[in-house]
Structure formats: C-alpha cells, structure tokens
Amino acid sequence: LICMNKIFITMLIDYLNELMNEKNITVAQVAKNSGIGEYVYKIFNGERNAKRDTLVAISLDALDFEETQLLLRIAKFAILDSRDRRDGIMIYALMHGLSILECDDLLNNDNLITLV
Numbered sequence: 702l703i704c705m706n707k708i709f710i711t712m713l714i715d716y717l718n719e720l721m722n723e724k725n726i727t728v729a730q731v732a733k734n735s736g737i738g739e740y741v742y743k744i745f746n747g748e749r750n751a752k753r754d755t756l757v758a759i760s761l762d763a764l765d766f767e768e769t770q771l772l773l774r775i776a777k778f779a780i781l782d783s784r785d786r787r788d789g790i791m792i793y794a795l796m797h798g799l800s801i802l803e804c805d806d807l808l809n810n811d812n813l814i815t816l817v
Contacts, residue, residue: 728742737817757795787808
C-alpha cells in the first residue's frame with residue numbers, strides 16, 4: 702500500500718511539473734497565485750500529500766478544467782461534479798479563468814467552504 706501511494710504521488714508530481722513546464726509557470730508563481738504559499742513547494746517536492754481542495758486551488762489561474770479533472774483522477778480524488786453546488790462553482794471558476802480569490806468570493810457568497 703505504501704508503495705502504491707508513492708507511485709500515485711510520483712505520477713501527480715510528474716503531471717504537475719509537465720503542465721507547469723508546458724505553460725512556463727514556476728512553482729513560485731503557483732505558490733503565490735494559489736494562496737497556499739510554502740505548502741505548494743512541499744507538494745511539488747513530494748514532502749506533503751495534497752488535499753482535493755489544494756489541487757483545485759493550484760489549478761485555478763494555471764490549469765484548465767480538463768487538466769484539473771485529470772489531476773484529481775491521478776491523485777485518486779473525486780473529480781469535480783456539477784451536480785454538487787460547491788463543485789459547480791469551482792468548475793465555473795476554472796472555465797472562466799477566475800483567480801483563487803474570485804472563486805473563494807463566489808463560494809463565500811453561497812455560504813460554502815472556501816478553498817483557502
């Protein structure tokens with residue numbers, strides 16, 4: 702089981718790094734734009750496991766909807782589902798290029814748990 706977890710973490714980190722390289726985005730930019738800061742570095746270094754919300758926060762401003770869905774699948778999390786109100790707002794944010802702050806504002810306005 703521990704070996705399988707390491708494989709998924711490696712796949713996740715590899716996928717994130719590949720996407721960031723394709724888009725010419727640095728980990729520093731992701732850390733700043735996601736509102737998560739130092740925690741992002743630990744995820745990219747494999748020192749910490751990312752939570753579902755953290756991956757969505759990383760995705761905002763950096764990835765599109767399909768890339769985010771694949772990221773969640775690789776990490777073995779549930780994909781975003783528009784039937785869920787909170788997920789629907791996150792999907793809207795991803796599809797319209799909203800920042801983490803804009804997404805959190807929408808979530809907060811609906812009295813839902815924010816990402817950061």
